[in-house]
Amino acid sequence: MMVFGVTCACLPSAIPLPPCLGIVPLFGANPFTDPIGLIHYLIVGAVLFTAGVACMALKRNALGILMGIELVLNGANINFVAFSSPYLRAEGTPTLGLDGQVVALFVILLAAAEAAVALAITLNFYNNHATVDVDRADDLKG
Amino acid sequence: MDLESLLPTLLGLAWLLPLASFVIILFAGPRLGDHGKGAAGVATAAIVGSFVLSLVAFVSWVAEHPVRAVAHGDHGEAHASADPAHGATGHAPAEEHGHGETGHAAAPPHSSGDWYTLYEGGRLKLSIGWYIDALTVLMFVMITFIATCIHVYASGYMHDELHDITDHEVHLSDGGHLHRPGRFHRFFQALSLFCFSMLGIVIAGNLAMVFIFWELVGICSWFLIGFYYERKSASNAANKAFIVNRIGDFGMLIGLMALWGALGTLHFADSTGADGHVRQGLFSQVRPPDTGHFQRVPDGLVKFSAADRVAAVLKEHADDPRAGVEKVEAKVEDWRDEGYGRWLLLIAGLGIFCGCVGKSAQFPLFVWLPDAMEGPTPVSALVHSATMVAAGVYLVGRFYPVLTPDALLVIAYVGAITLFISATIALVANDIKRVLAYSTVSQLGYMMLALGVGGWLAGLFHLVTHAFFKSLLFLCSGSVIHACHTNDMRKMGGLAKVMPWTSGTMLVGCLAIIGAGVPFLDIGLSGYYSKDSILAQALLFSRENPSHSILFYAVAGGAMLTAFYMFRLWFMTFAGEPRDHHVHEHAHESPPVMVYPLVALAILAVVSGWTLPGGFGIANMLEQARPAGTGETELGRFLFSGLVVPAEHESHAHDIHVTASLVAFATAATGVLLAAAMYVWRVISPAAVAAAVKPVYTFLANRWYFDEIYRFLFVLPVLGFSRLVSGVDKGLIDRFIEGLAWGAKQVAGFDAWIDRTLIDGLVNGTANATWNAGYELKKVQTGQLRQYVMFIALGTVAIFVLAGLLFRSSIAG
Numbered sequence: 001m002m003v004f005g006v007t008c009a010c011l012p013s014a015i016p017l018p019p020c021l022g023i024v025p026l027f028g029a030n031p032f033t034d035p036i037g038l039i040h041y042l043i044v045g046a047v048l049f050t051a052g053v054a055c056m057a058l059k060r061n062a063l064g065i066l067m068g069i070e071l072v073l074n075g076a077n078i079n080f081v082a083f084s085s086p087y088l089r090a091e092g093t094p095t096l097g098l099d100g101q102v103v104a105l106f107v108i109l110l111a112a113a114e115a116a117v118a119l120a121i122t123l124n125f126y127n128n129h130a131t132v133d134v135d136r137a138d139d140l141k142g
Numbered sequence: 143m144d145l146e147s148l149l150p151t152l153l154g155l156a157w158l159l160p161l162a163s164f165v166i167i168l169f170a171g172p173r174l175g176d177h178g179k180g181a182a183g184v185a186t187a188a189i190v191g192s193f194v195l196s197l198v199a200f201v202s203w204v205a206e207h208p209v210r211a212v213a214h215g216d217h218g219e220a221h222a223s224a225d226p227a228h229g230a231t232g233h234a235p236a237e238e239h240g241h242g243e244t245g246h247a248a249a250p251p252h253s254s255g256d257w258y259t260l261y262e263g264g265r266l267k268l269s270i271g272w273y274i275d276a277l278t279v280l281m282f283v284m285i286t287f288i289a290t291c292i293h294v295y296a297s298g299y300m301h302d303e304l305h306d307i308t309d310h311e312v313h314l315s316d317g318g319h320l321h322r323p324g325r326f327h328r329f330f331q332a333l334s335l336f337c338f339s340m341l342g343i344v345i346a347g348n349l350a351m352v353f354i355f356w357e358l359v360g361i362c363s364w365f366l367i368g369f370y371y372e373r374k375s376a377s378n379a380a381n382k383a384f385i386v387n388r389i390g391d392f393g394m395l396i397g398l399m400a401l402w403g404a405l406g407t408l409h410f411a412d413s414t415g416a417d418g419h420v421r422q423g424l425f426s427q428v429r430p431p432d433t434g435h436f437q438r439v440p441d442g443l444v445k446f447s448a449a450d451r452v453a454a455v456l457k458e459h460a461d462d463p464r465a466g467v468e469k470v471e472a473k474v475e476d477w478r479d480e481g482y483g484r485w486l487l488l489i490a491g492l493g494i495f496c497g498c499v500g501k502s503a504q505f506p507l508f509v510w511l512p513d514a515m516e517g518p519t520p521v522s523a524l525v526h527s528a529t530m531v532a533a534g535v536y537l538v539g540r541f542y543p544v545l546t547p548d549a550l551l552v553i554a555y556v557g558a559i560t561l562f563i564s565a566t567i568a569l570v571a572n573d574i575k576r577v578l579a580y581s582t583v584s585q586l587g588y589m590m591l592a593l594g595v596g597g598w599l600a601g602l603f604h605l606v607t608h609a610f611f612k613s614l615l616f617l618c619s620g621s622v623i624h625a626c627h628t629n630d631m632r633k634m635g636g637l638a639k640v641m642p643w644t645s646g647t648m649l650v651g652c653l654a655i656i657g658a659g660v661p662f663l664d665i666g667l668s669g670y671y672s673k674d675s676i677l678a679q680a681l682l683f684s685r686e687n688p689s690h691s692i693l694f695y696a697v698a699g700g701a702m703l704t705a706f707y708m709f710r711l712w713f714m715t716f717a718g719e720p721r722d723h724h725v726h727e728h729a730h731e732s733p734p735v736m737v738y739p740l741v742a743l744a745i746l747a748v749v750s751g752w753t754l755p756g757g758f759g760i761a762n763m764l765e766q767a768r769p770a771g772t773g774e775t776e777l778g779r780f781l782f783s784g785l786v787v788p789a790e791h792e793s794h795a796h797d798i799h800v801t802a803s804l805v806a807f808a809t810a811a812t813g814v815l816l817a818a819a820m821y822v823w824r825v826i827s828p829a830a831v832a833a834a835v836k837p838v839y840t841f842l843a844n845r846w847y848f849d850e851i852y853r854f855l856f857v858l859p860v861l862g863f864s865r866l867v868s869g870v871d872k873g874l875i876d877r878f879i880e881g882l883a884w885g886a887k888q889v890a891g892f893d894a895w896i897d898r899t900l901i902d903g904l905v906n907g908t909a910n911a912t913w914n915a916g917y918e919l920k921k922v923q924t925g926q927l928r929q930y931v932m933f934i935a936l937g938t939v940a941i942f943v944l945a946g947l948l949f950r951s952s953i954a955g
């Protein structure tokens with residue numbers, strides 16, 4: 001969520017912002033003109049995340065949803081890696097260091113495990129329902 | 143083992159055996175043999191054991207104190223039978239002392255002591271102990287022998303109780319009869335407890351113990367009279383017996399309290415306390431050895447009734463208490479002469495006698511005994527004729543040294559009234575057991591009268607012989623009832639042919655009770671001797687006190703009435719033609735187990751009064767136990783100053799003895815002839831006689847209206863008062879409590895309303911609200927994954943937007 005928030009805050013200043021977003025400072029920078037820095041990585045991460053969420057929300061195919069999840073996780077991963085890099089930050093600014101990369105590795109590991117479990121569930125679901133349409137997977141509704 | 147320690151052991155064991163039997167039957171009753179049949183065996187074995195032990199005690203007593211004839215001319219000779227050796231064995235010395243004025247200056251040979259001390263403090267002591275003299279030994283043998291006979295007899299008589307019984311005398315509300323399991327073992331259980339209690343009275347070494355066992359025999363009597371307790375009449379009779387006895391026991395308690403409070407002891411004999419201090423017993427306090435056992439008011443009673451003067455003396459010497467006490471001791475003699483304590487002694491004696499009036503069914507408390515015949519016949523024979531009712535006479539005999547001449551006169555009159563009233567009622571009774579019951583009351587009256595006129599020996603002698611022939615008579619009547627299934631003599635008749643053993647033994651019993659004998663040869667059945675000695679003593683008494691000669695007429699008239707009603711009974715039952723053929727056809731001789739005891743008792747009814755040529759006999763043995771100082775002529779010195787209670791041995795004087803014998807013979811013969819004339823020869827028609835004196839007949843047939851009078855005087859007022867009390871209870875107290883309950887109920891109803899509407903509503907409302915919320919919320923859970931993702935995404939956006947709006951400054955910060 002932090003990433004999402006930062007993403008919102010990184011919109012180009014040329015594009016008029018709604019008043020409500022004017023509260024978030026854009027650090028006085030323009031991504032289109034500035035050299036590649038932290039902000040650009042964050043924008044890539046945000047785009048990935050958003051694409052992932054959209055994918056999850058819109059796809060009816062369970063495998064598509066799994067892919068969306070991968071996108072979301074990897075969007076976050078990019079943020080972690082970007083925050084841990086000393087090259088992308090100004091001199092003297094604290095970074096996440098190795099911690100960010102370790103967390104990214106954890107997330108990859110987690111994504112792999114999650115994918116294994118999710119695929120097993122999907123397979124089972126297919127065996128029972130002869131489909132992978134998540135809209136028809138509403139057996140657990142209240 | 144010398145006699146001193148042997149006797150308490152033997153008799154103590156004989157006393158406790160029935161208790162053991164009682165305990166065994168109590169805990170193992172129904173499991174003893176088939177339907178509890180073994181209970182009879184256990185109880186009989188126990189009582190036979192007691193009898194054997196008593197017999198051993200009897201033999202060792204006789205070996206130690208040979209029973210010899212008494213030479214009447216010499217006062218001291220009364221105790222000649224006592225063996226001089228027993229002085230060394232610790233018995234009270236019984237060698238004859240002074241002659242003439244001082245009389246028997248020695249206590250009778252006895253053994254006394256305590257087994258167990260219940261309480262000891264100061265000069266007061268309560269204990270379980272023994273007082274054994276010739277009377278005790280004799281009573282033990284008599285009681286255990288009769289009890290043995292009756293146990294054997296009852297094991298046949300109570301045979302029906304071995305199985306389930308349909309009691310035809312109990313009508314249930316549905317019109318049927320009561321059907322109940324047999325109670326064979328219960329009968330023998332109560333019988334064993336009774337034997338234990340009765341022997342306890344006899345062996346008791348002090349009045350407290352007597353009282354304990356006195357009450358125990360009372361409760362046993364209650365158990366046994368109420369044996370068929372489903373019958374209203376039986377349970378009523380049991381309650382009546384118990385309540386009437388309580389009235390007498392109240393008097394006894396007064397007597398006990400007077401003695402206990404003033405003398406601090408209830409022991410008969412002297413006893414040694416734990417501190418080695420000798421406590422004087424009742425006997426030596428009332429008749430101190432140093433005055434030649436002459437009766438006097440004990441110091442304790444004098445000081446007790448002169449309490450205010452004692453206090454005054456002590457106050458005078460308040461500075462020196464020791465001198466004060468000495469002064470009191472010195473003045474006791476003066477106070478005694480002034481008459482202090484006489485009333486108390488009289489009250490103590492009459493109080494104890496009150497208990498005896500209840501237990502021995504004397505006027506005015508005799509009404510319970512005839513009703514007590516509701517119990518099974520063996521019970522009537524053992525408890526209500528031979529032993530328990532004799533306990534009162536026994537106690538008067540035991541307590542005799544303490545009774546003043548005034549008390550004795552009261553006793554004599556009570557006995558005379560009793561014997562006359564009950565004999566007249568017996569004349570017209572038709573129930574065979576009731577005739578015997580009234581006869582028992584009458585004979586008990588004889589004994590009391592004998593004791594009252596100074597015939598200590600005569601009374602107790604009659605007690606022993608009467609026990610034998612009256613238990614015989616009751617067992618015979620039981621045999622008849624067993625055969626005829628009715629108590630009504632008007633349905634009997636002619637049974638002598640079908641029941642030869644019963645009729646023969648009963649004839650012996652009848653002859654014994656009327657005192658049949660040959661006057662000049664001096665040979666007769668047991669009753670002859672005992673009744674003659676009573677008559678002789680009464681004759682002597684009325685000669686000494688002409689104003690009281692009515693006592694002699696009562697005895698003589700009573701003898702005639704006895705002869706009449708006993709032979710009326712015998713003739714109606716056994717002689718002549720059968721009145722009811724239905725009854726007669728079913729009649730049969732009883733089984734041997736019931737006949738053997740009859741024969742054994744019949745033999746004793748004949749011989750128990752005899753004195754063998756060597757002098758051995760019950761009378762002479764009883765003489766050994768005569769309380770010290772009671773063989774003398776006593777003069778009334780208090781209420782009846784002219785009263786002379788003559789010495790008993792004077793009644794053996796030739797002219798008195800012969801006159802008494804002749805009177806006895808003549809009255810008895812008249813009675814028998816009259817009965818024969820009415821019921822055998824039919825010269826006189828009983829119905830015509832009854833019609834001729836109809837008011838008298840009705841009066842007697844209604845038993846002098848005693849039950850009605852008591853009902854009117856005591857029962858109805860008590861019932862009325864109870865009704866009043868119960869009215870107060872029901873009308874006032876119950877109303878009040880019901881009101882309280884009603885109030886509480888209203889409050890509770892209000893509480894319940896609050897609970898149901900308010901509290902329950904709150905709880906249920908909460909539950910419903912929760913339920914509805916859940917029901918509505920579950921619709922959100924659609925199961926659509928994509929929707930969830932949308933919610934998450936949009937929710938996150940919404941949260942950020944809200945956070946941005948609300949916390950603008952902090953985030954901007």
